[in-house]
Amino acid sequence: MSLEELCGLKAFLKTTNWSNSMRQISEHDFQEITSNFNNPYRLMAPVPGTPDLTNASLKIDHGTTALGFVYQGGIVLCADSRSSSGINVTTQTMDKIVPVSSQIVGTLAGGSADCTYWYRVLARESRLHELRYKRPMSVDAAAKMICHVSEMHRGTGLNMGMLLAGYSPKGPSLVYVDSDGVNISGKRFSVGSGASNALGILDPMYRFDLTDEEAFDLALQSLCQATLCDASTGGMVVLHHVGPAAHRIVRKVDCMELHKKYSLDARNFS
Amino acid sequence: METLLGIKGPDFVMLAADTTHARSIIVMKEDQNKIHKASDNLLISTTGESGDTEQFTEFISKNIALYKMRNGYDLSPRAAAHFTRKNLADYLRSRTPYQGLHVCRWVCFRIHQRYDETDGAELAFIDYLANAKSLNHAGHGYGAMFCSSIYDRYWHPNITQDEAYDIFKKCIVEIQKRLVVNLKNFNVSVVDKNGVRNLEPISAQSLTDYNASS
């Protein structure tokens, strides 16, 4: 009965005899018990003052590598597609780079349920922002929203790490936000369990004035290294480019292909 | 790990803060400014658990801005420090997950300062247990442990801005020599009767030149 729980009906059903209750439910009651539908921020929000930590230690599937950097031609985001739960690989085809709006793209790491859900909320809010304020939501504002969500759900085991990338008239921006409420903007980030591996390649080879092809190559190479060294990173490697006008998927490569290409390069097998 | 330093002079206050932002073992950012300008003559530098400090600092500075907008004049330095302390104390004693679980353990060491025409310079030291104290020199974080002796040796009531900057250099040389963590770059800001100014950051490079000359 997950839907009941999601929309808040479950608590109500526990205390009410359903057959009688339909007659007694007023419009107001109905709105109250389904309020999660209208206001996603209420979802699972802790009751003020008495945080429920019984589930806080639940094992959440995580383990991924995502990286992003700003260079002269825009922003590159790159992520793998493996989703794992404990020691099991759940899927090899998960989209971890998600478009939020026509301006913003993000990567997800951490609990994939949390991430997917809040990305959908973010997408909704950014569209509403466009309609309300007649201009696209900035990356900063999107990041701030996730920060507020993190703060609201402190201590409930929310687990996310996001890279948000986008363009504004002022130029490219890349922001890292996570469920601790951290919100930092920068030129070069990597998140997830394979982050340290990816950074080992990315840091020494990164320059701002990379050409498009060099930048794509660097991102793939860094991620390839992460798939080699990190057990929970793998599957398809997706490469996204965010330009001033639009964002697009540049490449989707099986990491096996990358292994063949780059390990030959690196170790001179031939 | 993060370190904040502050020195009060007769007509100015100078702050220094390292620029490293780390998540677990990874340095995420090397140019994070931790000295925030809250109004024309008020600086707040904060350190602690990164999400909370940022959230809290912004909350405080937006409220100080609101106060000015509503009343037409700034919050006095002591009032600003008190406002900050009160908020911290309230969070400390509340059971909201935000501060109850995280902040009261290790978050929000802060130095808080401003120059005011009537009150003169004020350097308020506020820690995570919501102690607030007006001090002549102060520091937060592991790095500050090496600095108290340097402050004691070189600080005097009529200290000039150049001398204060020099004390920071001495402190940072010591931090980089003795602290196990690498804090390579420090931002320095000063507030005096002309408002807020950012001074030349003190980095490993600038210290090499400094050591060579002395």
Next chain:
Amino acid sequence: MSDRYDRAVTIYSPDGHLLQVEYAQEAVRRGSTAVGLRTNDCIVVGVEKRSSNPLFDERSMRKISMLDNHVVMTFAGLTADARVLISRAQAEAQSYRLNFERPVTVEYITRFIAQMKQNYTQSNGRRPFGLSCLMGGFDGDGKPHLYQTEPSGIYYEWTGSSTGRAGTTAREYMEKHAGDTVDSMDEQTAVKHVVRTLMSGTEMSEPQLDVAVLRFNQPLRMVECQALDDHMRAIRGEIEAEVKTRLVPNKL
């Protein structure tokens, strides 16, 4: 018959009016005159300050206030209502900065105020704000905007507008005079134009008015009493001259 339809704010009269809202507009029409002007690089707002008592300290009457560093507001109507509205708008401006990391646009804060006013016309146990507000300010790109809101929750954008007791007279004056040159006015001319507009509606012997100028990225500047006095004297001279020239052809 209106006494049956003005008991609650949420009840229409048979001819489709909300009488409480119209009473609020009446409160505005009795309020002191406020004028706003937008040139292509500054905002000038002026408001009449009536005080009949010589013991009254005029500085305690503030009718021009800032909503944020870049938005100024003045109003006609109930001053006590205005205080509540201003306070809410100021908080919203800061909260917008917190959420979106950029200052509010003039249109946004106007819409916020208009929305709040509208809310008070559609729920029980409330009374509409007896206020008409003029909001002037700059967007992030440095473009000035001037907006006006009414008690009903309507809002408009203007190059120049006025409201309050002599609002209609003043607006007519503005339409007739320098309507098309407002954009290119310099600050001095704009201030003088605002002063003259205010004078067109009310008899004033001494400067019973507040005028303020807002420029992009600069703090609000209240025009000094002496300068206002000079403007008024010059304007009186002009009026006399105009009257004379108008009279001369008549005599001929």
